Amino acid sequence: xxxxxxxxxxxxxxxxxxxxxxxxxxxxxxxxASIISNPYxxxxxxxVYCTAWTYYGSVGLAARNGPDFLPIYIGPTLMxxxxxxxxxxxxxISRIHRITTIADFIASRYGKSTVLGGVATLIAVxxxxxxxxLQLKAISxxxxxxxxYPDIAMPTHFTEVxxxxxxxxxxxxxxxxxxxxxxxxxxxxxxRHEGLVAAIAFESIVNLAAFxxxxxxxTYGLYxxxxxxxxxxxxxxxxxxxxxxxxxxxxxxxxGLSIFISMMAVLLLPRQFQVAVVENVNENHxxxxxxxxxxxxxxxxxxxxxxxxxxxxxxxGGGVDPDTFVLTLPMAHGEKFLALLVYIGGMxxxxxxxxxxxxxxxxxxxxxxVMPVLLRPTFLSLYHRSDLSRLLLTIxxxxxxxxxxxxxxxxxxxxxxxxxxxxxxxxxxAVAQFAPAILGGIFWKGGNxxxxxxxxxxxxxxxxxxxxxxxxxxxxxxxxxxISDGPFGIGLLRPFSLFGLTDFDRIGHAVFWSMLFNAGAYxxxxxxxxxxxxxxxxxxxxxxxxxxxxxxESAFWRGxxxxxxxxxxxxxxxxxxxxxxxxxxxxxRHHIDWDAAPKADAGLVDYAExxxxxxxxxxxxxxxxxxxxxxxxxxLPDVMRILDETRQVIAYSRELEKTTSELKAxxxxxxxxxxxxxxKDDFISTVTHELRTPLTSVRALAEILRDNPDLPAPRxxxxxxxxxxxxxxxxxxxTQVLDIQKIESGQFGWRFGPVDLREIIGDAVHTTRHLMQExxxxxxxxxxxxIPTVSGDRDQLIQVLVNLISNAVKFSDGGAIAIxxxxxxxxxxxxxxxSGIGIRxxxxxxxxxxxxxxxxxxRGRPPGTGLGLAITRRIIEHHGGTITVHSEPGEGATFKxxxxxSTGRNAPDLQA
Amino acid sequence: xxxxxxxxxRLSALFWxxxxxxxxxxxxxxNASVVIFGLPLLYAYLFGxxxxxxxxxxxxxxxPPTPPLPDAPRQNDRFR
Numbered sequence: 001x002x003x004x005x006x007x008x009x010x011x012x013x014x015x016x017x018x019x020x021x022x023x024x025x026x027x028x029x030x031x032x033a034s035i036i037s038n039p040y041x042x043x044x045x046x047x048v049y050c051t052a053w054t055y056y057g058s059v060g061l062a063a064r065n066g067p068d069f070l071p072i073y074i075g076p077t078l079m080x081x082x083x084x085x086x087x088x089x090x091x092x093i094s095r096i097h098r099i100t101t102i103a104d105f106i107a108s109r110y111g112k113s114t115v116l117g118g119v120a121t122l123i124a125v126x127x128x129x130x131x132x133x134l135q136l137k138a139i140s141x142x143x144x145x146x147x148x149y150p151d152i153a154m155p156t157h158f159t160e161v162x163x164x165x166x167x168x169x170x171x172x173x174x175x176x177x178x179x180x181x182x183x184x185x186x187x188x189x190x191x192r193h194e195g196l197v198a199a200i201a202f203e204s205i206v207n208l209a210a211f212x213x214x215x216x217x218x219t220y221g222l223y224x225x226x227x228x229x230x231x232x233x234x235x236x237x238x239x240x241x242x243x244x245x246x247x248x249x250x251x252x253x254x255x256g257l258s259i260f261i262s263m264m265a266v267l268l269l270p271r272q273f274q275v276a277v278v279e280n281v282n283e284n285h286x287x288x289x290x291x292x293x294x295x296x297x298x299x300x301x302x303x304x305x306x307x308x309x310x311x312x313x314x315x316x317g318g319g320v321d322p323d324t325f326v327l328t329l330p331m332a333h334g335e336k337f338l339a340l341l342v343y344i345g346g347m348x349x350x351x352x353x354x355x356x357x358x359x360x361x362x363x364x365x366x367x368x369x370v371m372p373v374l375l376r377p378t379f380l381s382l383y384h385r386s387d388l389s390r391l392l393l394t395i396x397x398x399x400x401x402x403x404x405x406x407x408x409x410x411x412x413x414x415x416x417x418x419x420x421x422x423x424x425x426x427x428x429x430a431v432a433q434f435a436p437a438i439l440g441g442i443f444w445k446g447g448n449x450x451x452x453x454x455x456x457x458x459x460x461x462x463x464x465x466x467x468x469x470x471x472x473x474x475x476x477x478x479x480x481x482x483i484s485d486g487p488f489g490i491g492l493l494r495p496f497s498l499f500g501l502t503d504f505d506r507i508g509h510a511v512f513w514s515m516l517f518n519a520g521a522y523x524x525x526x527x528x529x530x531x532x533x534x535x536x537x538x539x540x541x542x543x544x545x546x547x548x549x550x551x552x553e554s555a556f557w558r559g560x561x562x563x564x565x566x567x568x569x570x571x572x573x574x575x576x577x578x579x580x581x582x583x584x585x586x587x588x589r590h591h592i593d594w595d596a597a598p599k600a601d602a603g604l605v606d607y608a609e610x611x612x613x614x615x616x617x618x619x620x621x622x623x624x625x626x627x628x629x630x631x632x633x634x635x636l637p638d639v640m641r642i643l644d645e646t647r648q649v650i651a652y653s654r655e656l657e658k659t660t661s662e663l664k665a666x667x668x669x670x671x672x673x674x675x676x677x678x679x680k681d682d683f684i685s686t687v688t689h690e691l692r693t694p695l696t697s698v699r700a701l702a703e704i705l706r707d708n709p710d711l712p713a714p715r716x717x718x719x720x721x722x723x724x725x726x727x728x729x730x731x732x733x734x735t736q737v738l739d740i741q742k743i744e745s746g747q748f749g750w751r752f753g754p755v756d757l758r759e760i761i762g763d764a765v766h767t768t769r770h771l772m773q774e775x776x777x778x779x780x781x782x783x784x785x786x787i788p789t790v791s792g793d794r795d796q797l798i799q800v801l802v803n804l805i806s807n808a809v810k811f812s813d814g815g816a817i818a819i820x821x822x823x824x825x826x827x828x829x830x831x832x833x834x835s836g837i838g839i840r841x842x843x844x845x846x847x848x849x850x851x852x853x854x855x856x857x858x859r860g861r862p863p864g865t866g867l868g869l870a871i872t873r874r875i876i877e878h879h880g881g882t883i884t885v886h887s888e889p890g891e892g893a894t895f896k897x898x899x900x901x902s903t904g905r906n907a908p909d910l911q912a
Numbered sequence: 913x914x915x916x917x918x919x920x921x922r923l924s925a926l927f928w929x930x931x932x933x934x935x936x937x938x939x940x941x942x943n944a945s946v947v948i949f950g951l952p953l954l955y956a957y958l959f960g961x962x963x964x965x966x967x968x969x970x971x972x973x974x975x976p977p978t979p980p981l982p983d984a985p986r987q988n989d990r991f992r
Contacts, residue, residue: 070958074934077962081927081969085920227950234947243952245943252936259934284975290923291970298962305955 002149002336007343008167011143014344015174018199018351022182025198036197037281039288044201045275046293047208049076049266050300051131052138052350053424055211058301060323062308066242071255072428073301075262077294083286087267087276089442091286093545094277098614101360102273102434103368106456108618109441109542110449111535117368117619119453120434123460124270124364127430129403132357133411134423135350140168140411142327146343149336152328154321163412171347172408175354176401183359184396196355197279203352208300210345214326215303217338218310222329226306233309250503257508261425264432270360271353354404362399367617370395375620389575392615425507426467433459433514436522445539451526459518462498466510470495565628566608573615573624582611605629687737694726694733736867743874750878754789755797757828757899761819764801771809778816787823790899796875801832803868804895808834815892827881827898835892844885848873922972926965933961 028035035041054072061069079086090105099105103124107117144155144167163169182196223229233239245251266272280286311325320328327346330338371392436459437452472478486494493499496506498513531539570579586592586607605625612621701719705711711719742748761783772779801819808817815835822829839847848869876883880900887893932938942957949956 067954067958071934074930074958074962077965078927078930078934081923081930081965084923084973225950227947230947230950230952234945234952240945244945244954245940252940255939256935259931287973287975290973291966294962294966294969298959298966302959 002146002340004147007143007146007340010340010344011167011171011347012174014347015171015178015351018203019178019181021202022178022195022199024195026182026185026193026195029192029194034194034281036194036201036279039285040292041197041201042280042285043289043292043296044204045197045279046272046289047204047296048200048271048275048352048356049269049293050204050207050297050349051353051424052135052346054300055207055346055349056138056142056323056326057424058304059308059311059325060321062304063312063322063325064242067245068255068258069304070301071258072262072424073297075259075264076266076297078259079263079266080290080294083290086439086442088283088286089545090267090438091277091280091283093442093542096545096610097541097618098610099618100278100614101364101367101617102268102270102431102438103364104613104617104619105273106434106437106441106452107368108613109538110437110447110452111532111538112619112622113449113453114368114372114619114623116437116449116453116456117617118372119456119460120437121364121368123430123433123456125361125403127427127433127463128270128357128361129407129410130423131427132354132403132407133409135354136168136172136408136411138350139171139347140166141324142343142346143167145324145327146331146339149331149339150334152315152320152332154319154324168411169408171351172404175351175358176404178351179355179358179362179400179404180397183355183362183400184393192279192281193359196359197275200275200352200356203348204296206348207345207352208296210341210348211300211326212303213338213345214330214342215307217335218329219303219306222310222314222333223306229306229309229313232313239309239312250505250508253503254505254508257504257511258425261428261432261507261511264435265428268431268434268438269357269427270364270431271356274356274360354407358400358403361403362396365399365403366392366395367615367620370399371616371620372623375616375623388572389578389615392573422507426471429463429467429507429511429514430460432511433463433518435515436519440519440522440526441539442542442545445536445543447522447526447539448529448531448535450529451522451524454525455518455520455522458521459514462514462517463510466495466498466513467506470506562628563604566604566625569624569628570608570611573612582608687733690733691730694730698723698726698730733867736871740867740871740874743871743878748878750793750796752791752793755792755794756789757787757797757821757830758783760794760797761801761821761830764798764805765819767798767802768805768809771806772817775809775812776814777809777812780816780818782818782820784821787821787828788901790828790879790901792879792899793875797879800872800875800897801830803872804832804897807868807895808832808836808893811836811893823901826901828901829896829898831894831896833892833894838889838891839885839887839893840889841887844887847885848883919972923969926968926972930961930965933965934958 025035058069093099094105097108099108103117103120106120107113110116141155182193182199219225219229223232307325307329308322311322311329314329314332327339327342330342433456436455437447440447441452469478470483473480473482483495485491496509498509501509504512567579567583570582574582586604590603609621609625612624616624701723705716705719739748761781765779765781805817812834818833820831873883876897876899881898883895883897885893885895942954944953946953
């Protein structure tokens with residue numbers, strides 16, 4: 001039989017087992033043989049994420065809303081993927097700065113601010129207490145249901161059970177004792193609780209095993225596997241619909257927002273911070289936890305759907321709360337031992353969460369709320385008391401009692417109004433408010449105290465207004481018109497549809513608005529306000545944590561203290577023994593003869609502050625250390641020194657960048673040189689070739705003349721004529737080569753003066769007239785009056801025109817050549833048009849290159865040296881002008897030259 | 913994340929992949945009342961992706977094999 005006695009006996013026996021495990025864990029730790037120092041225990045302790053909400057509530061949510069229970073576990077899986085980047089950084093920072101709570105993390109990051117620490121603590125307490133009470137409710141309700149075995153009845157008015165007859169009350173008392181015993185056993189600098197972690201890991205195993213047992217029982221005991229349940233369920237259209245997303249417009253956004261807040265929760269819930277960061281023994285345990293923890297979550301969700309469907313099928317009509325299916329299904333089939341196991345599993349899920357959460361909250365309350373107040377100089381008696389370590393422990397223990405009693409009270413008064421899941425999600429949304437301050441704080445140095453404080457307060461206010469105020473209205477503490485009409489009848493401010501936003505569900509709506517205000521204020525205010533020196537220091541230390549050494553202390557603390565002062569300060573909080581141990585450890589590590597050291601240097605002061613920070617929080621620790629340290633005000637040069645390293649790194653990387661680009665530029669120049677070198681080689685070989693051709697014929701003809709003195713006179717005359725012609729050609733070629741060399745090397749003797757282009761054209765035409773007459777070419781000139789003069793070298797410009805005209809003549813047989821002159825205010829243009837063979841488009845650029853001669857089809861080698869146009873272009877360019885060619889094959893060619901009106905010595909130098 | 917050991921980059925990539933696969937619009941492709949392997953399509957998809965993601969996380973999070981000791985002078989040679 002399952003009577004109250006048996007259930008209570010099993011409950012308390014289970015709690016006893018927990019105590020035993022925790023005790024053994026602590027004993028092993030004291031003996032130096034840690035049982036929790038491995039990645040598997042670490043991963044299991046992370047599973048404290050799964051609470052009674054997971055255990056009972058997931059099934060309820062799946063039965064009511066289908067897939068909505070999954071984002072709460074998918075989020076942590078995704079966060080796990082970022083664990084190596086985000087969580088490891090938080091762990092490293094917390095270890096170096098001896099940070100023990102999430103509130104202290106925020107306070108420390110933003111200049112060790114007592115105000116921020118206090119605000120964060122209040123948010124955590126207000127946000128989490130309902131969540132703890134939810135666990136107590138789960139214990140209470142599951143007991144009441146099991147107690148009615150074999151009947152299945154929903155406990156109604158369970159909060160009317162007298163307190164002294166309520167199991168949850170006794171369980172709460174036991175949890176208080178457990179948390180006090182194993183959570184505040186001593187004040188250690190590390191604040192690690194090995195026994196506690198061992199017990200939590202054990203609870204995670206029990207929790208998972210019990211849930212898998214029910215899942216297997218329902219899936220394979222009551223049905224024939226997944227397919228069977230699904231088939232049965234899908235036969236019902238209403239249930240079939242529940243297996244997919246609703247078509248409602250905000251459903252996807254709600255899903256995404258659920259994933260988001262779960263991601264934040266798994267990082268920022270006080271209990272997660274406790275097990276993942278504070279209780280972390282070795283960062284490398286993350287390597288395995290990154291996938292083991294999600295695997296745990298996957299496993300515990302495998303059977304949620306079958307149990308939910310099984311429950312709906314077994315209890316149609318809604319008489320049984322879906323949140324209890326896990327328990328009521330085995331009961332309905334007479335499986336009392338399984339039901340008992342389920343009850344224990346649920347209790348393990350609930351107690352694990354309650355214990356860790358309570359300890360984390362009590363540390364926060366003590367370090368970030370109570371101590372800053374007590375340590376104010378106005379509390380003089382306390383300020384100078386010799387041993388505060390007992391007091392500290394008393395405060396912690398009182399906080400534990402307070403938190404649990406508050407949670408129990410909440411459960412008694414308000415808990416009945418809510419399903420399991422909605423309370424949990426409200427808490428998730430509350431801790432998500434820490435996200436901007438913490439994630440921004442570890443990746444963005446620009447975030448400062450004003451920004452973090454504004455963001456937290458705004459986010460918390462919106463959270464309270466959109467989630468808590470309506471529930472207060474529903475519970476009768478506020479008028480219901482707040483929800484229906486908005487405050488003072490302002491419809492836009494209705495808490496469930498703020499500013500008219502109605503597409504999201506309540507949680508999604510609250511998360512959206514609170515995160516928008518929170519992150520917006522954090523970024524905005526941070527960007528527009530100045531941070532103090534200590535904020536800058538902490539920002540650098542947090543964001544660049546991997547750059548500084550494990551004990552990167554002395555660089556950042558200034559001022560000195562007398563060693564005895566420091567020692568007595570530590571003794572007040574750590575106790576005589578604790579202080580002694582801590583200081584010996586420091587002396588040993590730094591090879592200092594402690595007894596002979598009258599002065600504590602900056603390093604030791606920093607070390608002492610961190611030891612204190614672990615016990616009383618960073619903000620209070622700073623105040624206390626400041627009271628014994630002759631602190632020199634932090635001045636600008638010090639801040640600069642702190643930032644200097646950062647700057648050096650930046651400078652170094654700039655240097656590196658510069659070197660790289662210089663190398664690249666040098667390489668490019670080298671390529672250019674190579675190209676030039678190649679061009680020079682080409683030039684020389686071409687010149688050699690061009691010189692050799694006429695030379696060869698001169699020599700051959702001269703040899704003929706020498707060897708054949710009896711050659712007839714007309715032949716001799718003919719050969720001599722060719723020799724003269726070829727010699728002329730050679731002379732011309734050499735002159736041109738020299739010219740082009742001079743122009744290119746800038747040594748050409750330019751003689752600039754005002755030049756009238758009409759005159760130039762006239763001279764050039766006169767020089768080439770006989771060439772045109774020989775070929776019978778008609779010349780037409782269009783030389784209008786009033787063309788402005790240009791500044792140029794008269795002889796060279798004549799040369800340009802002679803080159804262009806003779807070029808035109810060369811490629812024309814008969815036909816016509818037209819020379820036109822024109823001007824506008826800035827330039828003078830002339831063009832030489834012929835009606836010759838034209839130039840193929842692909843050759844039009846190349847003709848201005850040295851020795852480029854168009855290989856015309858079937859006409860052999862065209863006459864000329866191949867240097868004329870190259871020289872022409874260089875002369876024009878030296879005058880600051882341009883030369884272009886327009887041509888179609890067979891249609892003739894037009895060379896256009898443009899010269900600036902006032903060109904002259906300011907013409908651009910020729911490129912080398 | 914700029915913080916870039918290969919392991920960090922692998923894990924960050926998996927995070928973005930997971931975020932993509934677990935959200936609209938990819939997720940909506942599987943929002944149909946179809947049964948596959950005895951599971952509704954949506955659940956089969958979610959649990960399938962979830963399992964694969966965990967498998968990939970396990971592979972990606974492995975400690976990289978200890979690299980051979982770097983030759984200090986070798987690094988400078990590149991700039992010489």
